[in-house]
Amino acid sequence: MHFDEPLSLECGKTIEQYDIVYEAYGTLNAAGDNAVLVCHALSADHHAAGYHSETDKKPGWWDICIGPGKAIDTNRFYVVSPSNLGHCSGSTGPRSIDPKTGKAYGPEFPMVTVKDWVRYQKRLADLLGVKQWAAVAGGSLGGMQALQWSIDFPDFVKHAIVIASAPKLSAQNIAFNAVARQAIMSDPDFHEGRYYDFDVVPAGGLKVARMLGHITYLSDDAMGDKFGRALKGDKLNYDYGVEFEVESYLRYQGESFVNRFDANTYLLMTKALDYFDPALEKDGDLSAVLKDIPTKFFLASFTTDWRFSPERSKEIVKALTDAGRDVSYLEFESNHGHDAFLVPMNHYLDAFKSYMSNIEVSA
Amino acid sequence: MHFDEPLSLECGKTIEQYDIVYEAYGTLNAAGDNAVLVCHALSADHHAAGYHSETDKKPGWWDICIGPGKAIDTNRFYVVSPSNLGHCSGSTGPRSIDPKTGKAYGPEFPMVTVKDWVRYQKRLADLLGVKQWAAVAGGSLGGMQALQWSIDFPDFVKHAIVIASAPKLSAQNIAFNAVARQAIMSDPDFHEGRYYDFDVVPAGGLKVARMLGHITYLSDDAMGDKFGRALKGDKLNYDYGVEFEVESYLRYQGESFVNRFDANTYLLMTKALDYFDPALEKDGDLSAVLKDIPTKFFLASFTTDWRFSPERSKEIVKALTDAGRDVSYLEFESNHGHDAFLVPMNHYLDAFKSYMSNIEVSA
Numbered sequence: 001m002h003f004d005e006p007l008s009l010e011c012g013k014t015i016e017q018y019d020i021v022y023e024a025y026g027t028l029n030a031a032g033d034n035a036v037l038v039c040h041a042l043s044a045d046h047h048a049a050g051y052h053s054e055t056d057k058k059p060g061w062w063d064i065c066i067g068p069g070k071a072i073d074t075n076r077f078y079v080v081s082p083s084n085l086g087h088c089s090g091s092t093g094p095r096s097i098d099p100k101t102g103k104a105y106g107p108e109f110p111m112v113t114v115k116d117w118v119r120y121q122k123r124l125a126d127l128l129g130v131k132q133w134a135a136v137a138g139g140s141l142g143g144m145q146a147l148q149w150s151i152d153f154p155d156f157v158k159h160a161i162v163i164a165s166a167p168k169l170s171a172q173n174i175a176f177n178a179v180a181r182q183a184i185m186s187d188p189d190f191h192e193g194r195y196y197d198f199d200v201v202p203a204g205g206l207k208v209a210r211m212l213g214h215i216t217y218l219s220d221d222a223m224g225d226k227f228g229r230a231l232k233g234d235k236l237n238y239d240y241g242v243e244f245e246v247e248s249y250l251r252y253q254g255e256s257f258v259n260r261f262d263a264n265t266y267l268l269m270t271k272a273l274d275y276f277d278p279a280l281e282k283d284g285d286l287s288a289v290l291k292d293i294p295t296k297f298f299l300a301s302f303t304t305d306w307r308f309s310p311e312r313s314k315e316i317v318k319a320l321t322d323a324g325r326d327v328s329y330l331e332f333e334s335n336h337g338h339d340a341f342l343v344p345m346n347h348y349l350d351a352f353k354s355y356m357s358n359i360e361v362s363a
Numbered sequence: 364m365h366f367d368e369p370l371s372l373e374c375g376k377t378i379e380q381y382d383i384v385y386e387a388y389g390t391l392n393a394a395g396d397n398a399v400l401v402c403h404a405l406s407a408d409h410h411a412a413g414y415h416s417e418t419d420k421k422p423g424w425w426d427i428c429i430g431p432g433k434a435i436d437t438n439r440f441y442v443v444s445p446s447n448l449g450h451c452s453g454s455t456g457p458r459s460i461d462p463k464t465g466k467a468y469g470p471e472f473p474m475v476t477v478k479d480w481v482r483y484q485k486r487l488a489d490l491l492g493v494k495q496w497a498a499v500a501g502g503s504l505g506g507m508q509a510l511q512w513s514i515d516f517p518d519f520v521k522h523a524i525v526i527a528s529a530p531k532l533s534a535q536n537i538a539f540n541a542v543a544r545q546a547i548m549s550d551p552d553f554h555e556g557r558y559y560d561f562d563v564v565p566a567g568g569l570k571v572a573r574m575l576g577h578i579t580y581l582s583d584d585a586m587g588d589k590f591g592r593a594l595k596g597d598k599l600n601y602d603y604g605v606e607f608e609v610e611s612y613l614r615y616q617g618e619s620f621v622n623r624f625d626a627n628t629y630l631l632m633t634k635a636l637d638y639f640d641p642a643l644e645k646d647g648d649l650s651a652v653l654k655d656i657p658t659k660f661f662l663a664s665f666t667t668d669w670r671f672s673p674e675r676s677k678e679i680v681k682a683l684t685d686a687g688r689d690v691s692y693l694e695f696e697s698n699h700g701h702d703a704f705l706v707p708m709n710h711y712l713d714a715f716k717s718y719m720s721n722i723e724v725s726a
Contacts, residue, residue: 011601111601171586171609172578178610179574182617185603186567188551204549208571211542215535223534229640236638238374238474240548240630243637246534247541254545267603274606275599277592306669 021090107193384453470556
């Protein structure tokens with residue numbers, strides 16, 4: 001979808017025109033009230049469900065809960081899944097050509113926030129004929145967008161599905177992001193973000209950033225169960241090659257990420273996370289922000305998620321109950337850490353499906 | 364102390380000669396049985412107590428518990444604190460000149476392990492006239508040395524003081540080390556460890572490694588209390604400069620570390636941590652390794668330490684009790700994370716002092 005109307009951003013800059021790539025599944029009803037907006041997290045994109053070709057090894061990132069008969073049932077719902085502004089998989093982002101200069105935006109691409117994304121998503125909804133989201137749903141950074149939607153366009157969102165998320169980053173969360181950015185920005189191939197002009201990518205830095213990210217997505221237990229101290233070879237080599245399986249896994253994750261993701265987008269996404277703090281406008285009182293909104297909430301968290309622990313979800317739940325809002329909250333046993341929201345577990349998927357099946361939409 | 368006798372290392376290599384710098388406090392008694400060996404962790408060194416000059420801003424790293432009337436009471440004990448082989452503060456390490464080549468060892472410096480350190484420390488004890496350590500004490504990687512001492516030279520160690528430590532690294536611990544090493548080794552100024560020859564240091568990589576380390580030393584709570592989401596300036600700038608105080612703190616920590624620490628030593632120390640696994644020789648059965656040793660144990664852990672959580676100390680405690688050994692274990696409430704073992708807290712210092720005061724030494 002091409003947007004010609006300029007979008008004023010929270011950072012004070014304006015993006016004059018932009019493209020948003022999205023996938024849609026199911027059919028919009030005549031009333032325009034059976035649409036579900038699916039919001040992606042840091043490294044995912046618009047490809048949320050299904051396969052693009054028979055040779056695809058993996059389906060979309062939330063295929064476990066989007067499709068016929070699944071939690072977000074495409075027999076009932078019209079599902080819209082955009083890649084966010086600033087991303088690197090088709091929507092306008094730092095790698096895109098700035099029409100003003102004829103060159104890639106690079107570091108000139110403006111900082112984008114969760115609030116900015118909600119605003120382009122509203123325009124997308126209007127263009128698609130959506131009158132009200134039956135639900136806005138997402139995990140992690142995606143859940144933050146669902147929460148922001150309920151604040152900025154409360155009458156447009158019947159239900160907000162906020163999974164494995166947080167009302168704002170903690171100092172530790174910000175610190176991990178800062179280290180990831182430092183790794184990218186201190187890579188000599190970064191060239192202050194203008195690496196496209198040099199036909200290189202800051203591969204070393206982006207790899208370190210992704211390796212670090214991966215540790216925070218998995219629980220200590222899950223890494224222990226999956227890798228323990230298993231060796232890659234049959235004995236210790238006492239050198240700086242890979243000794244342990246977990247090192248091999250992380251290097252592989254880092255390397256494959258470099259091939260599919262843009263470093264400037266990684267920087268932007270971590271900053272969008274850092275800046276998210278919807279309670280700020282009410283001096284940190286989240287319940288005051290959520291006071292008069294009609295949206296109903298479904299929140300879920302996972303026991304071993306230490307990136308956004310259950311306590312962080314409970315902060316949102318407390319603010320919602322303090323504000324007298326309608327909220328369902330479930331904490332699921334899982335050893336998958338933060339990644340649990342992407343993992344098919346019956347108790348989680350059943351509860352999600354049960355909640356979604358109670359959402360009423362026009363025939 | 365200069366050592367001319369070659370030291371055969373676990374990695375299979377031999378170091379022909381080496382220097383060990385150490386500090387000593389107090390006086391060795393005639394029986395040679397009032398000595399306490401203090402073992403340092405990853406980034407500390409031989410300077411464990413006191414000040415070197417009036418302009419020093421900070422005392423030695425464990426000054427809170429070494430000195431007259433303190434837990435390790437220098438009125439009673441003779442305290443020996445060496446910088447480990449491989450370190451960069453005076454003992455022979457990668458930055459030292461290899462007499463065979465006349466150039467810095469760099470990447471040719473052999474991999475050293477906790478077991479290797481215990482062996483040079485035994486030689487140091489013999490040269491100093493120590494007949495038996497009244498105690499071997501340390502936190503984190505230092506605690507691992509105390510544990511290894513009790514296994515390798517059980518009759519030489521009356522008490523092992525193992526604080527905020529673990530019987531071996533978890534997959535997550537190894538993963539964090541792997542990311543730190545990746546950051547250093549992918550810095551183009553690393554030059555495969557031969558950066559001394561190029562008159563540069565891999566500053567960017569070492570900075571990232573240290574920033575990451577710092578996050579794991581502090582608890583989420585401590586970072587929240589200390590920094591929260593406080594801004595560095597008076598408003599958000601929406602750029603890649605420092606926005607939050609915690610970013611500023613981490614950058615400062617990273618930069619000051621680059622000025623005082625050698626990247627090759629950082630690599631070596633993280634590998635020594637990775638390799639530590641004394642139960643390996645008995646197929647993972649730590650209690651079997653600890654079965655027949657006379658050493659008595661004092662272990663301590665801290666509630667918010669997530670690098671080496673209380674559960675990791677309890678693994679050692681369980682192995683010791685299973686082996687029928689004499690062990691005291693205390694878990695202290697603290698929000699200082701892993702760094703708690705370096706923080707003056709009365710309940711911790713009092714308990715430590717109480718234990719040490721019951722250690723009998725000759726007059």
